[in-house]
Amino acid sequence: MPIEFEPPKPIVQTQFVLKTVAEEMMRSKSRYFDEHEHEIPWDYIEFMHTAMKAMGAGSLAPKQNGNGHEGEEQKEKRPPIAYQALAAQIEALAWGDVGFYLCTPGGGLGAAAVQAAGTPEQRAKFLARFAGEKPTFAAMCMTEAGAGSDTASIRARAVLDEKTNEWVLNGEKIFVTAGDKSLTPYEKLGKGFIVVWASIDPSAGRAGMRAFVVEAGTPGVRVTKLEHKLGIRVSDTAAISLVDVRVPFDHILGSPTVEKTTTGFKGAMATFDATRPLVAASGLGVARAALEFLKEKLAENGVQIRYGLPRQKLTAIERDVIDMEIMLKSAWLMVIKAVWMADNKHPNALESSMSKVKAGDVGTKITQKVVEILGPLGYSREFLAEKWFRDAKITDIYEGTGQINRLVVARQILGYSGAELR
Amino acid sequence: MYSFDPTEEQQMLIDAVRKYAANDLRPAAREAEEGGELPKKLISKGWELGLLQASIPEAYGGFGERSAVTGVLAVEEMAFGDLAGTLAVMTPSLFATPILLAGTEEQKQEYLPKVIEGDWAPYTAALIEYAFDFDPLALRTIAALAGDEYVLNGEKAFVPFAKEAEALLVYANLDGQTQGFIVPKDAAGLTIGGEREKLMSLNALPMYRVKLENVKVPAANRLGGASGHDFEPILASMRLAAASAAVGVANAAFEYSKNYAKEREAFGVKIAQKQAIAFMLAEMRTEIEASRLLTWEAAWKLDAGKEDAFTEAYLAYMGAADMAMMVTDRAVQILGGHGYIREHPVEMWMRNGRGFAMFTGLVIV
Numbered sequence: 001m002p003i004e005f006e007p008p009k010p011i012v013q014t015q016f017v018l019k020t021v022a023e024e025m026m027r028s029k030s031r032y033f034d035e036h037e038h039e040i041p042w043d044y045i046e047f048m049h050t051a052m053k054a055m056g057a058g059s060l061a062p063k064q065n066g067n068g069h070e071g072e073e074q075k076e077k078r079p080p081i082a083y084q085a086l087a088a089q090i091e092a093l094a095w096g097d098v099g100f101y102l103c104t105p106g107g108g109l110g111a112a113a114v115q116a117a118g119t120p121e122q123r124a125k126f127l128a129r130f131a132g133e134k135p136t137f138a139a140m141c142m143t144e145a146g147a148g149s150d151t152a153s154i155r156a157r158a159v160l161d162e163k164t165n166e167w168v169l170n171g172e173k174i175f176v177t178a179g180d181k182s183l184t185p186y187e188k189l190g191k192g193f194i195v196v197w198a199s200i201d202p203s204a205g206r207a208g209m210r211a212f213v214v215e216a217g218t219p220g221v222r223v224t225k226l227e228h229k230l231g232i233r234v235s236d237t238a239a240i241s242l243v244d245v246r247v248p249f250d251h252i253l254g255s256p257t258v259e260k261t262t263t264g265f266k267g268a269m270a271t272f273d274a275t276r277p278l279v280a281a282s283g284l285g286v287a288r289a290a291l292e293f294l295k296e297k298l299a300e301n302g303v304q305i306r307y308g309l310p311r312q313k314l315t316a317i318e319r320d321v322i323d324m325e326i327m328l329k330s331a332w333l334m335v336i337k338a339v340w341m342a343d344n345k346h347p348n349a350l351e352s353s354m355s356k357v358k359a360g361d362v363g364t365k366i367t368q369k370v371v372e373i374l375g376p377l378g379y380s381r382e383f384l385a386e387k388w389f390r391d392a393k394i395t396d397i398y399e400g401t402g403q404i405n406r407l408v409v410a411r412q413i414l415g416y417s418g419a420e421l422r
Numbered sequence: 423m424y425s426f427d428p429t430e431e432q433q434m435l436i437d438a439v440r441k442y443a444a445n446d447l448r449p450a451a452r453e454a455e456e457g458g459e460l461p462k463k464l465i466s467k468g469w470e471l472g473l474l475q476a477s478i479p480e481a482y483g484g485f486g487e488r489s490a491v492t493g494v495l496a497v498e499e500m501a502f503g504d505l506a507g508t509l510a511v512m513t514p515s516l517f518a519t520p521i522l523l524a525g526t527e528e529q530k531q532e533y534l535p536k537v538i539e540g541d542w543a544p545y546t547a548a549l550i551e552y553a554f555d556f557d558p559l560a561l562r563t564i565a566a567l568a569g570d571e572y573v574l575n576g577e578k579a580f581v582p583f584a585k586e587a588e589a590l591l592v593y594a595n596l597d598g599q600t601q602g603f604i605v606p607k608d609a610a611g612l613t614i615g616g617e618r619e620k621l622m623s624l625n626a627l628p629m630y631r632v633k634l635e636n637v638k639v640p641a642a643n644r645l646g647g648a649s650g651h652d653f654e655p656i657l658a659s660m661r662l663a664a665a666s667a668a669v670g671v672a673n674a675a676f677e678y679s680k681n682y683a684k685e686r687e688a689f690g691v692k693i694a695q696k697q698a699i700a701f702m703l704a705e706m707r708t709e710i711e712a713s714r715l716l717t718w719e720a721a722w723k724l725d726a727g728k729e730d731a732f733t734e735a736y737l738a739y740m741g742a743a744d745m746a747m748m749v750t751d752r753a754v755q756i757l758g759g760h761g762y763i764r765e766h767p768v769e770m771w772m773r774n775g776r777g778f779a780m781f782t783g784l785v786i787v
């Protein structure tokens with residue numbers, strides 16, 4: 001197909017629907033939940049669960065070889081758009097409220113890890129639950145107090161008990177998005193799981209890293225703390241402790257043997273290739289919310305943006321708004337290209353990380369600028385601009401900080417290994 | 423649907439342009455810049471790639487359809503070789519493409535075959551004016567209707583190949599609208615500056631000041647005839663061409679400095695292994711991609727007739743101009759002192775890079 005930028009119809013339709021959801025279910029509650037940290041937005045969770053079931057999408061994670069909820073299209077051999085649809089949905093939800101988006105049931109990063117690193121049997125086994133009666137969550141636990149960006153130095157351990165053929169996990173994980181909703185047995189939620197990254201052979205370094213599915217309710221796993229944050233306060237960020245947690249042998253995602261290669265680590269990286277553009281999309285949703293709000297306020301105050309003038313003739317505000325539009329539009333196209341590549345099974349490590357670098361920059365710059373231009377209105381908690389400024393910052397931190405993603409991009413373009421460029 | 427794959431035909435064209443850029447334009451660029459001249463043979467070879475010819479329908483002597491997407495793909499590749507060479511090869515488009523876009527049937531019949539039938543010929547256009555706040559939508563050169571003639575008064579700057587031009591398309595302000603007028607080389611009152619423009623870069627491209635003192639052209643020479651034309655699509659095509667050229671120059675600077683950084687050693691390692699350098703390269707690559715995609719989207723919108731195509735072309739152009747400055751500056755920085763020396767091309771690309779903010783009207787797709 002030639003170069004084209006017509007958003008696929010199903011995507012436009014979903015965006016339209018999600019705009020209403022964002023306005024009705026999210027924006028109206030944004031402030032309340034920002035000010036009531038650790039309360040759970042049950043209305044939103046239940047609404048989204050029902051809505052997604054009605055649309056036939058149990059999980060926000062794209063189906064392998066599938067087309068999200070566009071099964072029809074597959075049959076007609078149209079190009080696959082599952083990741084593109086997902087990115088567009090996430091952007092639209094994050095436009096409503098990125099913290100709420102992170103409270104969307106359906107598996108989040110946990111399901112994405114199973115999707116990227118699991119076998120077909122494991123996908124079938126662990127992902128079916130998201131289409132069940134109750135909203136259900138899953139989370140991904142990589143980060144530890146002593147290992148953030150440097151994922152290869154995690155200390156969580158998995159040891160095979162050959163007598164029972166079970167893995168025994170020990171470790172302390174922090175900063176787990178939706179960790180609470182995935183593990184704690186809330187009446188209104190289905191049984192969730194967490195994906196825990198641990199080493200099966202500490203001497204093997206990266207090669208020994210594997211992901212394990214730990215079901216909620218497994219003895220020895222518990223939430224020890226919920227963080228208090230700068231932004232995205234409605235989304236729970238949990239610390240999780242694992243003490244002699246036993247899981248069945250087939251809960252190890254992908255290959256159980258330690259080759260002299262870095263398959264395990266590659267599993268983690270494959271997850272990131274898939275999820276980075278999606279995180280980028282969420283950051284851009286916040287940025288768009290802020291920019292649109294600014295333009296509304298300017299218009300209300302009779303400030304027009306005169307597109308088409310040379311820079312020398314533009315006012316400072318016009319320059320800023322125009323620059324922000326350039327940033328936002330081009331960042332979005334980078335996300336679309338990265339997910340389009342994923343849909344078409346092109347390796348996209350470079351594009352994926354570039355889209356995250358760009359979105360991290362753009363999200364923070366735009367929201368910072370919007371608060372600045374709006375003056376007291378921007379700083380006031382009567383409006384959401386200051387909240388978006390706080391929310392947007394996370395885009396440049398999780399799923400690989402801006403620096404880590406620059407490293408990934410640099411290694412790709414320079415052809416360097418992790419050892420050559422640290 | 424979204425898609426980022428050029429068609430087979432576009433890919434063939436890209437490959438051909440890439441070869442010309444690498445094997446012909448790039449090796450000649452430094453000498454042309456220093457000597458102030460591009461070999462005619464070099465220009466003719468670029469002309470034979472047929473970019474303009476392929477954008478003009480058979481009825482007017484060409485062999486294709488115009489596509490802004492194809493245009494931006496080709497211009498980026500060519501500018502990767504050398505900007506001055508690209509602008510020279512593309513100069514006849516400045517005259518022909520607006521006629522194709524907005525000319526009357528008679529104008530197309532009369533001029534298009536002439537421009538494209540043979541070897542590269544100096545047809546050109548005059549848009550830029552010598553003022554700090556030059557604005558293509560508020561020109562100081564004035565056109566006024568007098569009987570069945572238009573009278574043009576004003577001064578144009580940076581007009582490529584004006585001295586040898588067969589005819590010029592002169593843009594002027596007619597009652598607040600930017601309108602094009604076809605001015606033959608021997609029109610009374612038309613003076614082409616004696617000396618060439620002296621600019622910070624593009625020394626290889628002969629450009630001139632053009633004075634218009636009561637230049638009279640028949641009403642039929644107004645682009646689009648009596649009712650004139652919409653300037654926006656022409657301006658958008660100019661902006662997209664400049665944006666894609668900016669991407670090409672930036673990419674040249676990026677590739678060159680990247681390769682240099684992988685060779686150059688300091689403190690026992692390649693400088694590319696230092697994060698300060700590697701991160702600059704990562705950001706350069708990221709921003710190039712951002713501009714490229716926005717330019718592609720704007721070009722696609724222009725081809726598809728989307729209503730926001732003009733605004734988007736403006737945004738793509740503004741973004742690419744900034745991006746090119748940032749990337750070319752960093753390329754010089756990555757080469758350090760060597761970047762400042764004219765033995766390396768990066769300083770030239772940095773001088774090119776600063777120009778994109780005012781290059782509207784020097785190239786069109």
Ligand SMILES: Cc1cc2nc3c(=O)[nH]c(=O)nc-3n(C[C@H](O)[C@H](O)[C@H](O)COP(=O)(O)OP(=O)(O)OC[C@H]3O[C@@H](n4cnc5c(N)ncnc54)[C@H](O)[C@@H]3O)c2cc1C
Binds near residue numbers: 147148149150175404
């Ligand atoms: C709200 C929230 C939600 C999160 N959700 C999850 C989750 O669901 N699952 C999960 O596993 N994790 C999650 N995280 C963790 C997140 O991914 C990490 O915080 C992040 O990877 C950074 O790690 P760190 O905080 O330890 O910072 P560090 O790694 O200590 O980094 C500190 C600084 O050093 C820089 N730096 C580090 N290494 C390098 C290097 N090699 N070169 C240059 N600069 C470097 C970083 O960019 C950063 O600026 C979440 C974090 C937050 C705040």
